[in-house]
Amino acid sequence: MTDVFATDPARPLRDIDLADPVLHAERDLSGLWRRLRADEPVHRQPGRGARPGFWVLTRHADVSAAYRDSERFRSDRGNVLDTLLGGGDSAAGLMLPVMDGARHASLRGQLMKAFSPRVLASVVDSIRRASRQVVEEALDKGRFDFARDVAGQLPLRAICDLLDVPATDRQRLLDMTSSALGAHSEAELRDGSWVSKGEILLYFSRLAAARRDDPREDVISLLTQCRVDGVPLSDEEVILNCYSLILGGDETTRLALVGMVAAFLDHPEQWHAYREGRVGTDSAVEEVLRWTTPTLHAGRTAAVDIALHGQTIRAGDVVTLWNASANRDETAFHAPDHFLLARTPNQHLTFAHGAHFCLGAFLARAEIGAVLRDLRELVGSMEAAGPARRIYSNFLTGIGSLPVAWGPA
DSSP states (O other), rough: EEEESOOOOOOOOOOOOOOTTTHHHHHEHHHHHHHHHHHHEEEEEOOBTTOEEEEEEEEEHHHHHHHHHHEEEEOTSSSHHHHHHTOOOOTTTTGGGGGOOOHHHHHHHHHOOOOOOOTTTTHHEEEEEHHHHHHHHHHHHEEEEEHHHTTHHHHHHHHHHTTOGGGHOOOOOOHHHHHHHHHSSSHHHEEEEEEEHHHHHHHHHHHHHHHHSSSSSSHHHHHHHOTTTEEEEOOHHHHHHHHHHHHHHHHHHHHHHHHHHHHHHHHHEEEEEHHTTSSSSHHHHHHHHHOSSSEEEEEEEESSSEEETTTEOTOEEEEEEEHHHHTTTTTTSSSTTTTTTTTOOOOOTOOOGGGGTTTHHHHHHHHHHHHHHHHHHHHHEEESSOOOOOOOSSOOOOOEEEEEEEEEE
C-alpha cells in the first residue's frame, strides 16, 4: 500500500478523513500516525457535511489512560466511530461494550464466569483439535485461501461452542459476520452491512427464545437466566449481547490469524526463527496481536470538559482512541515498525484496557497459540499464491483473502 503522505508530505492533516474505510484499506497510514503522535497527539478532525467532527488520540500513554478512565471517557453512547457520528448506538445501555458503571460491572462479572480459563479448558482442547485438523486439511490441498480455509474456521468454532450454535448454522453465521463490520471491496461497502446485522439479530432472537424455554450449559442460556440488580435481562438485551459476542469472538481473531501468516510471508526470517524454536509461542502470540491490531479504534464520548496537550475536549464531543497508532508508538515499543516475535515487554492495546478489556482475550490467545504450534510442527514452507485482498472498514483492519501455498515439514 502507498503511504498516505508519499506524494504530498506536506498535506494538511485536516484533509485526511479517518472515517473513510477506503483510506484504511488502500493506504499505508504509518506516516500519518507518526506525524499525529509527534505534532498533534490530540487532533481535531473537522466535520464533513452533516457529519460532526471528532477528536483523535494517537499516543500509547493517552489511549491507555482514556481506556482506564471510563468516568470521563464514556462508552454508553457508543464505542464505534460510525454509530457515534450517526447520533449514538441504539444498543447503548443494553449491550456490554456500550454500557458503563455499576450495571456494566455486574453483567461483565456474570459473563466472566463463562470466559475464565477454568471454564474454557474444554473449549481450548476443542480449539487445539480443530486447529490441527484444518491445518492438516490445508496442507493436503497445497494451495488454498488461508483466510477462508483456516482462519475462517477456528474462531467461529470456538465462539459457537460457547454459544452452543448448531453446527448446521455456523457457515451461515460466518458469512453474516464477515459482511456485518467490513467488506471485501469498495462496491460491497457501498451496499452496506445493515442486512447482515439484521440477519444476525434475527437469528439470535430465535435461538435466545429457545434457550429461555430450554436452558443449557452455554453463554446464551447464561444470559437468559442471569439477573442484574435482581431483574432478568430483556429479550433485546440477550439478543444484542449475543450479537456482540459473535462479532467480537469471530471477526477480530480471524483477522489476527490472517495477518499473522501475511506477516510471515513478508518477514520470512521471523517465520524461520519461530519454526526452528528460537522464539517462544507466548511472545509470538503477543507480537501477532500488536502487529495486526484488528480493531483500529474505539469510540468514546467526553462526559466533562477535558484538557489534554493544550487542547480542550468539550463535554459531549466524540473521542476516538486509535489502537493502530498506539501499538506503533516509538515511546512504548522498541523498533515498533518491525515485526519481532521475541519482543518483550509488549504492552499492546489490542484488547483495549481497563473496564472494557476484551472479554475473550484468553480465548483469542489460545486460538492464535494453537495455530502457531501447528504451523511449526506441520508446515515446512509457505509462499504467496496470489494477491491478498484487504477488507474495507474504518473499525476493523486486515486481510479478507490470502491465497498461499504450503509444503509439509
